[in-house]
Amino acid sequence: MAVTDTAPVTTADIELARRRQKKVNGVILLGLAVFVAVAFGATSEGNAVFRLTLPRDAISIPNLVVPAAPYAYIVAGLLAFFGIRQFMRGGGRSTNVFLGIGLLLVVTAFLTWATAGKSFSLTGMLESTMVRAVPIALGGLAGVLSERVAVVNIAIEGMLLAGAFAGALIGSVLGGFVGILGAVAIGGLFGFILAALVVTHRVDQIIAGVAINLFVLGLTSYVSSQVLTKYTWLNNAPVFRPIDIPLLSDLPVIGPVLFRQNLFVYGALIMVLVATYYLFHTRSGLRARAVGEHPEAADTLGIDVYRTRYINVTIAGMVAGFGGAWFTLGSVGRFDEGMTGGRGYIGLAAMIFGRWHPVGALMAALVFGFADSLQQKLAILHTPIPSEFLAMAPYIATIVLVAGLIGRARPPAADGQPYIKE
Amino acid sequence: MLKSILGRGLAVALAIGLGSSAYAQDKLKVAMITSESGLGDRSFNDMMVEGMKKAEADFGAEYVVIQPRAVSEFQSAIARAAGQGFDIIIGSSFDMIKPMQEVAKAFPDQKFGLVDVGPEPLGPNVVSTVTKDWEGSFLVGWIAAKTTKTGKIGFVGGKDIPIIHRFFIGYYYGAKMANPDVEVFESYSGTFTDPAAGKEYTLALINEGSDINYAVAGSTSAGVIDAAKETNTFAIGVDSNQNYMAPGNVLTSMMKRVDTQAYDMIKSIADGDFKGGEVLYYGLAEDGVAAAMDEYNDGLIAEDVLADVDMLKQKILTGEIVVPNYFDLEPGQKEMGKPPMATPPSVADAK
Numbered sequence: 001m002a003v004t005d006t007a008p009v010t011t012a013d014i015e016l017a018r019r020r021q022k023k024v025n026g027v028i029l030l031g032l033a034v035f036v037a038v039a040f041g042a043t044s045e046g047n048a049v050f051r052l053t054l055p056r057d058a059i060s061i062p063n064l065v066v067p068a069a070p071y072a073y074i075v076a077g078l079l080a081f082f083g084i085r086q087f088m089r090g091g092g093r094s095t096n097v098f099l100g101i102g103l104l105l106v107v108t109a110f111l112t113w114a115t116a117g118k119s120f121s122l123t124g125m126l127e128s129t130m131v132r133a134v135p136i137a138l139g140g141l142a143g144v145l146s147e148r149v150a151v152v153n154i155a156i157e158g159m160l161l162a163g164a165f166a167g168a169l170i171g172s173v174l175g176g177f178v179g180i181l182g183a184v185a186i187g188g189l190f191g192f193i194l195a196a197l198v199v200t201h202r203v204d205q206i207i208a209g210v211a212i213n214l215f216v217l218g219l220t221s222y223v224s225s226q227v228l229t230k231y232t233w234l235n236n237a238p239v240f241r242p243i244d245i246p247l248l249s250d251l252p253v254i255g256p257v258l259f260r261q262n263l264f265v266y267g268a269l270i271m272v273l274v275a276t277y278y279l280f281h282t283r284s285g286l287r288a289r290a291v292g293e294h295p296e297a298a299d300t301l302g303i304d305v306y307r308t309r310y311i312n313v314t315i316a317g318m319v320a321g322f323g324g325a326w327f328t329l330g331s332v333g334r335f336d337e338g339m340t341g342g343r344g345y346i347g348l349a350a351m352i353f354g355r356w357h358p359v360g361a362l363m364a365a366l367v368f369g370f371a372d373s374l375q376q377k378l379a380i381l382h383t384p385i386p387s388e389f390l391a392m393a394p395y396i397a398t399i400v401l402v403a404g405l406i407g408r409a410r411p412p413a414a415d416g417q418p419y420i421k422e
Numbered sequence: 423m424l425k426s427i428l429g430r431g432l433a434v435a436l437a438i439g440l441g442s443s444a445y446a447q448d449k450l451k452v453a454m455i456t457s458e459s460g461l462g463d464r465s466f467n468d469m470m471v472e473g474m475k476k477a478e479a480d481f482g483a484e485y486v487v488i489q490p491r492a493v494s495e496f497q498s499a500i501a502r503a504a505g506q507g508f509d510i511i512i513g514s515s516f517d518m519i520k521p522m523q524e525v526a527k528a529f530p531d532q533k534f535g536l537v538d539v540g541p542e543p544l545g546p547n548v549v550s551t552v553t554k555d556w557e558g559s560f561l562v563g564w565i566a567a568k569t570t571k572t573g574k575i576g577f578v579g580g581k582d583i584p585i586i587h588r589f590f591i592g593y594y595y596g597a598k599m600a601n602p603d604v605e606v607f608e609s610y611s612g613t614f615t616d617p618a619a620g621k622e623y624t625l626a627l628i629n630e631g632s633d634i635n636y637a638v639a640g641s642t643s644a645g646v647i648d649a650a651k652e653t654n655t656f657a658i659g660v661d662s663n664q665n666y667m668a669p670g671n672v673l674t675s676m677m678k679r680v681d682t683q684a685y686d687m688i689k690s691i692a693d694g695d696f697k698g699g700e701v702l703y704y705g706l707a708e709d710g711v712a713a714a715m716d717e718y719n720d721g722l723i724a725e726d727v728l729a730d731v732d733m734l735k736q737k738i739l740t741g742e743i744v745v746p747n748y749f750d751l752e753p754g755q756k757e758m759g760k761p762p763m764a765t766p767p768s769v770a771d772a773k
């Protein structure tokens with residue numbers, strides 16, 4: 001990925017850049033402070049009521065009531081403090097932390113402003129954040145698994161779509177669980193094809209990925225418009241409903257968000273943990289990372305670079321296939337043309353933002369999921385912002401995070417380069 | 423492709439076969455052109471065939487169904503039918519406006535009909551209909567407000583565009599007239615093709631307390647209906663009868679009665695009062711819209727609410743209630759929550 005500059009830089013360059021960055025960050029934070037005070041503080045009246053109890057909850061807890069205008073001024077004050085601090089002696093490790101906290105505060109101030117005088121279900125929003133994050137997290141995880149062995153995986157979007165399609169089709173005929181298996185198998189197949197193209201035949205990795213995406217989009221759209229619209233029973237799969245985890249699901253807030261979800265949410269969380277363990281705590285994970293960082297060295301030590309790449313990229317495809325099944329078996333049970341809507345690409349952004357780490361990718365996915373569900377909530381709250389702008393929220397979040405916040409994320413050293421065995 | 427060849431082949435074969443005999447018996451001959459989705463869509467095309475069947479029973483009209491597979495084939499399909507001596511050629515959907523206009527110009531003696539389109543006249547030999555979807559939405563809004571247990575109902579639109587606002591305004595008006603205290607949530611998923619988004623938007627509304635949600639969002643609606651199934655609340659379908667999609671959880675569907683509209687066109691031919699260039703409006707009073715009732719939503723709506731339907735029909739017919747069409751509203755009225763839209767007159771006030 002051409003996100004970071006890998007050219008050698010001198011110490012002086014870094015020092016200069018750091019000093020400039022310090023000023024820029026300070027100005028950004030001060031600007032945000034003024035913006036929050038003027039746009040949110042001066043214009044809001046009354047209290048924002050955030051409901052924490054859902055209609056189905058067993059235990060009900062009181063609402064969170066925030067006076068809108070005072071809250072905005074407090075946030076503005078904090079931002080100004082951060083900004084001045086950054087200006088005086090910023091830089092270093094704390095910079096991103098302060099920027100991150102600052103942005104988070106702006107978002108809460110915005111929410112409070114939008115909710116002023118009304119109420120909305122905060123728990124419901126967090127619940128849907130979790131749901132919306134699933135395909136992005138799994139897409140990001142697929143990206144991590146293949147880029148850790150230095151194969152750039154643009155084809156995640158296509159793998160998600162293929163998984164969604166296979167899940168709906170196979171699920172309709174043979175039931176939900178077989179549908180998931182089918183989706184995983186199809187995803188794995190496309191992972192294998194990608195590996196064959198880029199590892200064995202050394203096709204440009206971006207081009208191979210785009211080719212797979214276009215192929216899957218064309219094929220699924222064709223079959224869906226020619227066959228599925230005619231034989232609707234082929235596009236009527238069972239849906240995996242939320243499963244309540246006993247006791248834990250009764251907890252306020254945390255219960256509905258984490259323990260009253262469907263199989264795909266639990267599956268995604270487990271996969272992230274397993275992938276983390278695999279990559280960082282097992283021998284084969286270490287080998288995989290070695291292949292991604294320095295394939296020549298790995299080869300010298302007797303690791304089969306090609307085989308490792310094949311296996312990891314195929315597994316990545318399987319993960320993406322499972323993520324794709326979320327769109328059909330985890331949601332409505334039917335396939336529609338192009339229904340993944342670019343979530344695969346956002347998954348790639350989540351991977352970068354998460355610094356090529358499974359847990360990082362999950363966290364980033366949650367940020368995107370939050371932007372997604374924020375947009376739904378704001379639509380209900382009738383903010384003066386046009387809904388088309390709200391619909392951009394996840395993508396704006398992508399740009400801000402990838403371009404602005406992540407700073408110097410380092411991809412695996414050999415990322416994107418084919419390996420030619422001597 | 424195969425479908426269109428078959429369709430055309432059938433049309434030609436039937437036309438040739440019928441050509442001689444039909445003229446001899448002076449039977450009414452109708453060609454129906456389906457929209458892209460073709461027969462078996464459990465929607466407009468299937469419903470229109472019902473209208474054809476009724477006309478067949480009532481006037482002995484022969485009908486032929488022609489199924490073009492793509493919008494690009496509409497014009498050639500209509501043109502082919504136009505050369506074969508049908509008494510009327512009936513189509514549906516906005517996509518067919520241009521193709522039909524072109525063919526109608528080339529065949530000035532052929533009569534055409536196009537159901538469920540806009541208010542513009544389409545030509546001296548074309549009759550078209552406008553479905554008053556705002557009146558249908560008014561009706562389901564009334565039913566929803568009378569049925570809700572939480573006092574909150576929702577609306578999930580596809581895109582945030584005027585044609586969808588028209589549904590919302592009708593729905594809102596009906597709900598507020600039935601019960602001024604009911605809270606109506608308005609939301610737009612931003613897409614007509616993403617059921618997953620429709621489901622999430624609906625779940626968000628349900629978390630806000632809404633227990634009946636009206637879906638006007640193309641295939642996104644499938645998600646609205648699935649959310650109702652998952653939470654055991656109600657959804658309201660749109661355009662065609664969608665009650666079957668989740669028996670027990672689809673309260674009703676705001677149905678555009680394209681069958682009535684097509685039937686009336688054939689009737690006008692039979693009665694000899696076909697007026698080319700006419701634009702007919704089909705609302706609640708004309709049976710052009712209806713709340714779908716069948717075995718799938720049996721017992722979901724209270725008897726007295728069902729009885730209201732006839733009362734509303736009467737009041738609309740006499741002009742006692744005028745459901746606002748979004749396109750006729752003043753700019754200030756188009757915004758939610760602003761008077762006079764915020765407090766539409768109750769039925770009692772209107773008297």
